Amino acid sequence: MRRFLRENALSLAFGLGFLLVLCGQAVAGHADYTQQQLTSGGEDPGFWTYVTSSSFGVDVAENWQSEYLQFFLYTIATVWLLQRGSPESKPLGEAGRESDQEQAVGRYARDDSPPAAAAGGLRTRVYSRSLGLVVGLVFLASWTAQTVAGWAAFNAEQLADRQDSVSWAGYLAEPDFWNRTLQNWQSELLAVGSFAVLAVFLRERGSPESKPVGAPHDATADTG
Structure with a gap:
């Protein structure tokens, strides 16, 4: 588990941060939307109603x-x-898609290259x-x-x-x-x-x- 956390720390940290901020946005957005509704004579729509609304x-x-x-x-x-x-x-001077050799595709693929890189044809073109x-x-x-x-x-x-x-x-x-x-x-x-x-x-x-x-x-x- 420790190794998994260390090797995936960047994606896990940003994923957790995303969920926390999204929840924070939902809470703050609901409070703001409710205030607008009450000011205009409406009613509190409820948190889950707001979260599933087009406004959110x-x-x-x-x-x-x-x-x-x-x-x-x-x-x-x-x-x-x-x-x-x-x-x-x-x-500088290397603009463009680069050669197959530089990109290690087709016959230039390495042993550890993804299978799609070595396949050639349409599969490699799409993968690239x-x-x-x-x-x-x-x-x-x-x-x-x-x-x-x-x-x-x-x-x-x-x-x-x-x-x-x-x-x-x-x-x-x-x-x-x-x-x-x-x-x-x-x-x-x-x-x-x-x-x-x-x-x-x-x-x-x-x-x-x-x-x-x-x-x-x-x-x-x-x-x-």
Whole structure:
């Protein structure tokens, strides 16, 4: 058990942190939503009613989709785009998918390579892009969930204000949807872009996200 915890500490810590923060968001969101309902003459919807509501769902989904969009774009962009001096970049001059030999696929696969890397053909082509494909699909799924939950929440507000509801396609043209979406996208792009630049000049000793403390600023693809 001790070995398992040590070897999986990163995923376990973030998984536990995710659950704790999600529960905290549910509690805080319920309190805020209840306050809004009481202020407008409504009733306390109850915790579980709120957690299964479109209001909570859209708040969760809009954050998930923006995070997975960040991962998807960064995974794909770093194949082709470089940043001099950043540990998040590949070495200068090595943009692109790289050769089969460099990637250890097909006849260049090692004994300990995943079977899909050695299989060749379509199986290897799909596996060699599987990270981007899966992250992209998760983004699309969470974005779709956001649109559906946001549509339901928007129509609930419309009916409460005695206004006409809108179709799903109509909601996608509403400022409410794009305001929710773009405020998350711009923050993710800013965070990723600024981190790539900050890592050129700043260090975090022992972190694989940083260059070694003594590495020169122009050292690229060097991690500590």
